[in-house]
Amino acid sequence: MTESKSFNRVATIILTILVIIAMLPILLIVIASFSAESSLIRNGYTYWPEQWSLDAYYYMVKQSIMILVLNTEMRQMTRLQ
Numbered sequence: 001m002t003e004s005k006s007f008n009r010v011a012t013i014i015l016t017i018l019v020i021i022a023m024l025p026i027l028l029i030v031i032a033s034f035s036a037e038s039s040l041i042r043n044g045y046t047y048w049p050e051q052w053s054l055d056a057y058y059y060m061v062k063q064s065i066m067i068l069v070l071n072t073e074m075r076q077m078t079r080l081q
Contacts, residue, residue, distance in 0.1 A: 033057070 028045055036051035043050060 032045050033056050034052055035049035036053035039049050039051040
């Protein structure tokens with residue numbers, strides 16, 4: 001029984017470390033999405049960027065609104081024909 005408990009502890013520690021290592025690239029992508037583009041060009045991808053920015057998210061919202069407007073206009077044009 002003692003061997004089983006010690007094995008479980010070691011296995012849990014090892015798997016926890018592996019999960020943390022596996023999650024680091026995902027964390028880097030999330031942090032990069034909040035970094036300023038100029039900071040990414042100048043310094044590359046880092047876990048502690050110089051400048052924080054929401055420009056990427058503003059761009060995504062702006063583009064999605066443009067796509068919705070264009071789709072609505074295209075639907076209206078096809079109904080008229």
